[in-house]
Amino acid sequence: MxxxxxxxxxxxxxxxxxxxxxxxxxxxxxxxxxxxxxxxxxxxxxxxxxxxxxxxxxxxxxxxxxxxxxxxxxxxxxxxxxxxxxxxxxxxxxxxxxxxxxxxxxxxxxxxxxxxxxxxxxxxxxxxxxxxxxxxxxxxxxxxxxxxxxxxxxxxxxxxxxxxxxxxxxxxxxxxxxxxxGLGFKNWRNSKLDASDKDGGINIRPLPVYGMYQPDAIHVIKVNGEEYLVTSNEGGGKDYSDYILNATGFSEEIRARDVSISENSEINQWMLQNNISNLLDNSVLGRLVITTETGRLPDGSFDKLYTFGGRGFSIWKADTMALVYDSGSDVEDTHAQARPDLFNAQLKAGKKIKNTIDYRSDNKGPESESLAIGHDGDKILIFVGHERPGSISVYSVNGDISSPKFESVFWDIPNSEQTWTEAFEQRSISVIDPEDLKYISAKESPNGRPLLLVAGSVSGTLSILEVIGFNMVSATGAV
The missing domain is CATH 2.120.10.30 (TolB, C-terminal domain)
Structure with a gap:
C-alpha cells in the first residue's frame, strides 16, 4: 500500500x-x-x-x-x-x-x-x-x-x-x-479575443487588454539546426480565498468591471480613439477575469489590464527566449468556423451542450493546455490540446518556424443537441479536458500507424487516436 x-x-x-x-x-x-x-x-x-x-x-x-x-x-x-x-x-x-x-x-x-x-x-x-x-x-x-x-x-x-x-x-x-x-505579455489590441460570456455568442475582436502567456506544457523542437520552445499558453491565477488567512483570504482574480481605471491610462485613450464608451459593460470587457497584481498603480487604479493565458500556443528561440511565433486569435477563429456549437463551451450537467457555448470566453477562452510533437517526413506536427470543452488543434511546420500552418481541429463530441449528462451516460464523448497528449510514431506504434494518446481528465478517458495525414485525427478507441 x-x-x-x-x-x-x-x-x-x-x-x-x-x-x-x-x-x-x-x-x-x-x-x-x-x-x-x-x-x-x-x-x-x-x-x-x-x-x-x-x-x-x-x-x-x-x-x-x-x-x-x-x-x-x-x-x-x-x-x-x-x-x-x-x-x-x-x-x-x-x-x-x-x-x-x-x-x-x-x-x-x-x-x-x-x-x-x-x-x-x-x-x-x-x-x-x-x-x-x-x-x-x-x-x-x-x-x-x-x-x-x-x-x-x-x-x-x-x-x-x-x-x-x-x-x-x-x-x-x-x-x-x-x-x-520572463515571457512578456500578449497585446490583444494587435490580435482578437472573445472576452465576454454575456455578449450573445461568438464575438472575437481586438480589445485593450494584455494576456499573460503562462504556459502549461512546453516542448523543445529543432528546426534548421536551431532549438525552439513550443508552449501551450493555458494561463493560471493564484486563489487562496479558501484558506483562513483573514476575513477575505487572497485571490488575484477579479472582473474587469470591478476595478478603477486610471484617468490617463492607455485604456481610456483606446476608448477615445475607437469611440467606445461602454468598454467595461458585461457585453464587452466587464466580465473578463483579470489579475489584481499586475497593472495596478500605487493609488489602486489600473493603467493596464492583464488577463490569464494566451488562448493558443507560441514558439520561442530557446537560447534567447525571443518570441518567433504566436497563434494570435487563430484557435478561437478556427473553433468558431469549424464547430460554433462548441465554441468556448463548458461542461454543465443537465444543459444541452450547444447551449453552453461562450461560457468560458470571460476566463481563458479555449484554455490551451497540453502539447505533443510528431514528425511526418520533413514536417513537424504540433498537437495542441484545449481544455474548453475538449479539442485538439493540429499545426505543421515545414522549415519556416515563424509560419506554422493550421491543418485541422478534432473533437469527440458528435452531438451537441444532447445534454452533457446524456453524453456522459451514453459514453458518446471523450477527450474532455485533454490534460496530456503523447504522440507515438508509426515506427513505434503497435499497428504501424502514427497514434496520439489523449488523457481526458474530465471525461475520465484514455483515448487512442489515429493520425491520418495532417487534416484528420480519427478515433480508434477510448476507455
Whole structure:
C-alpha cells in the first residue's frame, strides 16, 4: 500500500515506470516511486525506489538513457491548521550512477530559486510575476515549477513556471538553475479575443487588454539546426480565498468591471480613439477575469489590464527566449468556423451542450493546455490540446518556424443537441479536458500507424487516436 497519496504524473523509460505522488497528509513530502515494468507472468510491478523529493512533485521527466530524472516541485500553497503554508518551489534532480536503476545506486538533490530572491525586481521587467507577497513570502516561495522539457543534447532543461509567466533553465552539467526568463505579455489590441460570456455568442475582436502567456506544457523542437520552445499558453491565477488567512483570504482574480481605471491610462485613450464608451459593460470587457497584481498603480487604479493565458500556443528561440511565433486569435477563429456549437463551451450537467457555448470566453477562452510533437517526413506536427470543452488543434511546420500552418481541429463530441449528462451516460464523448497528449510514431506504434494518446481528465478517458495525414485525427478507441 502506498498510503494517502495522489498520483500526479507517470512516465515510462526503458524497463521502468516513474510515478510522482502528492502526500495528502504532508504536502511538503511528495514522493517519487520507481517500478519495474509490468511482468505478465508474475502480474506484478516491483518497487525499485521510493523516496521523498519535496513539495507537490507535479511532473517527472527521465532523460533518454533513464539515468537522469528531473522532477518539477510545484510547491503549491496549502492550508495547515487553517493557515497558509507556501513552500519553496524547486527542481528535483535524481541521478543513477550507471545503467543499473536501484535503491543503492542513486543520488538526489533539490535545486532551488533562493539566489533570485534579491533580483526579482529586475526580472519583473521581462514579465516575471511575483504574486503573493503577504506573510513575508519570498520570491522563491511564489515560484511554481510545473512542466519540464530537455534540450536535444540533454545538457539543459527548461522548466515552466506557469503562474509566474516565466521559464527557468537548468544546467545539468553544473546542476544549477542558471536563468529565469520572463515571457512578456500578449497585446490583444494587435490580435482578437472573445472576452465576454454575456455578449450573445461568438464575438472575437481586438480589445485593450494584455494576456499573460503562462504556459502549461512546453516542448523543445529543432528546426534548421536551431532549438525552439513550443508552449501551450493555458494561463493560471493564484486563489487562496479558501484558506483562513483573514476575513477575505487572497485571490488575484477579479472582473474587469470591478476595478478603477486610471484617468490617463492607455485604456481610456483606446476608448477615445475607437469611440467606445461602454468598454467595461458585461457585453464587452466587464466580465473578463483579470489579475489584481499586475497593472495596478500605487493609488489602486489600473493603467493596464492583464488577463490569464494566451488562448493558443507560441514558439520561442530557446537560447534567447525571443518570441518567433504566436497563434494570435487563430484557435478561437478556427473553433468558431469549424464547430460554433462548441465554441468556448463548458461542461454543465443537465444543459444541452450547444447551449453552453461562450461560457468560458470571460476566463481563458479555449484554455490551451497540453502539447505533443510528431514528425511526418520533413514536417513537424504540433498537437495542441484545449481544455474548453475538449479539442485538439493540429499545426505543421515545414522549415519556416515563424509560419506554422493550421491543418485541422478534432473533437469527440458528435452531438451537441444532447445534454452533457446524456453524453456522459451514453459514453458518446471523450477527450474532455485533454490534460496530456503523447504522440507515438508509426515506427513505434503497435499497428504501424502514427497514434496520439489523449488523457481526458474530465471525461475520465484514455483515448487512442489515429493520425491520418495532417487534416484528420480519427478515433480508434477510448476507455
Amino acid at each position: 502506498m498510503g494517502d497519496f495522489d498520483p500526479t504524473d507517470v512516465e515510462f523509460c526503458g524497463d521502468h515506470v516513474f510515478v510522482t505522488l502528492d502526500d495528502n497528509q504532508d504536502s511538503e513530502r511528495g514522493r517519487v516511486v520507481v517500478f519495474t515494468k509490468f511482468d505478465p507472468k508474475k502480474k506484478t510491478m516491483d518497487t525499485v525506489l521510493n523516496i521523498t523529493v519535496g513539495p507537490l512533485p507535479d511532473m517527472v521527466q527521465p532523460s533518454s538513457d533513464c539515468r537522469t530524472v528531473l522532477i518539477a516541485l510545484e510547491g503549491k500553497a496549502f492550508a495547515r491548521n487553517g493557515e497558509l503554508v507556501d513552500p519553496e518551489g524547486g527542481v528535483g534532480l535524481l541521478k543513477f550512477h550507471d545503467l543499473l536503476i536501484s535503491a543503492s545506486n542513486y543520488s538526489y538533490k533539490r535545486l532551488d530559486f533562493t539566489r533570485y530572491n534579491d533580483g526579482w525586481n529586475s526580472l519583473s521587467k521581462t514579465g516575471v510575476r511575483f504574486i503573493y507577497k503577504e506573510q513575508n513570502n519570498k520570491f522563491s516561495q511564489d515560484l511554481e515549477p510545473e512542466y519540464i522539457s530537455f534540450s536535444k543534447d540533454e545538457r539543459k532543461a527548461y522548466i515552466c513556471l506557469q503562474e509566474n509567466n516565466a521559464i527557468a533553465v537548468v544546467d545539468l552539467g553544473t546542476e544549477n538553475i542558471t536563468a529565469i526568463h
